[in-house]
Amino acid sequence: MQYLLLIYDQESQWGKLSEAEQGKMYQEYGDFTQSxxxxxxYIGGNQLHPVAKATTVRVRDGKxxxxxxxFAETKEQLGGYYMIEAGNLDDALAIASRIPSxxxxxxxxxxxxxxGERP
Amino acid sequence: MTIEQIYxxxxxxxxxxxxRLLGDFELAEEAVQEAFAAALEHWPTEGTPxxxxxxxxxxxxxxxxxxxxxxxxxxxxxxxxxxxxxxxEVVAETPEESMVNDDRLRLIFTCCHPALAREAxxxxxxxxxxGLSTEEIARAFLVxxxxxxxxxxxxxxxxxxxxxxxxxxxxxxxxxxxxTVLLVVYLVFNEGxxxxxxxxxxxxxxxxxxxxxxxxxxxxxxxxxEAEALLALMLLHDSRRDARxxxxxxxxxxxxxxxxxxxxxxxxxxxELTERALARGARGAYALQAAIAALHAEAKxxxxxxxxxxxxxxxxxxxxxxxxxxxxxxxxxxxxxDGPQDGLRLLEALAERGELKGYYLLxxxxxxxxxxxxxxxxxxxxxxxxxxLVVNDAExxxxxxxxxxxxxxxxxxAPTG
Numbered sequence: 001m002q003y004l005l006l007i008y009d010q011e012s013q014w015g016k017l018s019e020a021e022q023g024k025m026y027q028e029y030g031d032f033t034q035s036x037x038x039x040x041x042y043i044g045g046n047q048l049h050p051v052a053k054a055t056t057v058r059v060r061d062g063k064x065x066x067x068x069x070x071f072a073e074t075k076e077q078l079g080g081y082y083m084i085e086a087g088n089l090d091d092a093l094a095i096a097s098r099i100p101s102x103x104x105x106x107x108x109x110x111x112x113x114x115x116g117e118r119p
Numbered sequence: 120m121t122i123e124q125i126y127x128x129x130x131x132x133x134x135x136x137x138x139r140l141l142g143d144f145e146l147a148e149e150a151v152q153e154a155f156a157a158a159l160e161h162w163p164t165e166g167t168p169x170x171x172x173x174x175x176x177x178x179x180x181x182x183x184x185x186x187x188x189x190x191x192x193x194x195x196x197x198x199x200x201x202x203x204x205x206x207x208e209v210v211a212e213t214p215e216e217s218m219v220n221d222d223r224l225r226l227i228f229t230c231c232h233p234a235l236a237r238e239a240x241x242x243x244x245x246x247x248x249x250g251l252s253t254e255e256i257a258r259a260f261l262v263x264x265x266x267x268x269x270x271x272x273x274x275x276x277x278x279x280x281x282x283x284x285x286x287x288x289x290x291x292x293x294x295x296x297x298x299t300v301l302l303v304v305y306l307v308f309n310e311g312x313x314x315x316x317x318x319x320x321x322x323x324x325x326x327x328x329x330x331x332x333x334x335x336x337x338x339x340x341x342x343x344x345e346a347e348a349l350l351a352l353m354l355l356h357d358s359r360r361d362a363r364x365x366x367x368x369x370x371x372x373x374x375x376x377x378x379x380x381x382x383x384x385x386x387x388x389x390x391e392l393t394e395r396a397l398a399r400g401a402r403g404a405y406a407l408q409a410a411i412a413a414l415h416a417e418a419k420x421x422x423x424x425x426x427x428x429x430x431x432x433x434x435x436x437x438x439x440x441x442x443x444x445x446x447x448x449x450x451x452x453x454x455x456x457d458g459p460q461d462g463l464r465l466l467e468a469l470a471e472r473g474e475l476k477g478y479y480l481l482x483x484x485x486x487x488x489x490x491x492x493x494x495x496x497x498x499x500x501x502x503x504x505x506x507x508l509v510v511n512d513a514e515x516x517x518x519x520x521x522x523x524x525x526x527x528x529x530x531x532x533a534p535t536g
Contacts, residue, residue, distance in 0.1 A: 001282045088284035089234055090292070111281045119280065 009105025045082035135222035154179035239274035344401035351392035355412035358385035374421035426456035459488040479508035495529035
């Protein structure tokens, strides 16, 4: 099964880290990505720019509405994601718990609807 | 055995095995229903087969093949056809007892998976492992039937779509996951034992189902001392079931219970399990509560109870989990060990913190201690406070009796009518 691991944490906390601390974090993420690539779980994943750079678009009555910012203001923001292949939820949760941000943020684990299936 | 009895005894086992064979919770559930429908059709005329469970498993497997074939034709789906092919390979085996037990253990861990909400874990366990109907479960938890049905459907959908596995967790996860399973069993038991309201018969059934589950867990995981302690605790509490209320359904306090009504066989088993669990190092909440229950069970008369040791056990329990309810119990034990004056002091400190505001047992315990001190008027007032908070008829009747007693002792006329 495929799962999307959504990484939520407080963006403001990231800015408070020193350069050395940020470097350590990137290192940890690099090691983690490498390890799940080696184990064959990794499908894809990216870090996202802060929500300040988000733009939200909606189409209503055929009209395109474009607004600055994320679709909703939340205490923790979506900061990145991994897409993985895992045998079952337990395997996916075990991988999610190894994401560095799991220690201070939250990882939402969402099963992906397989092609041709309906949720 | 009637088909109904077989359903009760075996449906959990059959479902567990079919889930393993079919790899699909909902399909297996449908197959079990169809297998029993087939049994209702065939057994009355053809006789009950020698091994009903093997018959039902194989009927369920065949029904699942039919169901899949129908779905595959309807939807023309390749994966359904592929599963059908795989299923044809599964021989109509007669699973061995040990294998069936493994299936059931896997099923408990699936039903109690932490990715399911607690309000789904408990009914799902009762539905799938104990074979209780959705209606019975709804009645037991005082939830409207459609709400309970929807809860179960959602839980099963999540098991399927989120890929909740059907297995016993790996060693590094096992202890934590077993805790959830034990808690679910404990909640089922408490729901039956500490009935605050609702259908008495269904609730009694919940207690015995919890004991059955506890027994199953203990058999399947003999290495877990906590599982052993939980079974002990449930047996010891349940041994008093016939003495806890009198003929008119009124609550009878431990010290006033007719101890000849206690079930000796359960006590003997509970004591042995408690001792073994403690000897193996179990020091969790279940083990400590079982040890307390064991001290009560061992006392031939109320005055033989070792209250000092009970107080010590409550202290240990409080070190593990801070809970105002446990503090209340400790205060009551202190009142018995060292005298009501000491208990009262603890109780007053507890009342001041306000956490138990609205909990009827707090003023009821206060009333009891004041009664022991012959402070009738104050006791009456405390019982009156308790009566305002009580929700259960049996408890209300008990407080009424105490109130009348206090009024009499206090030299006042008991109210009439």
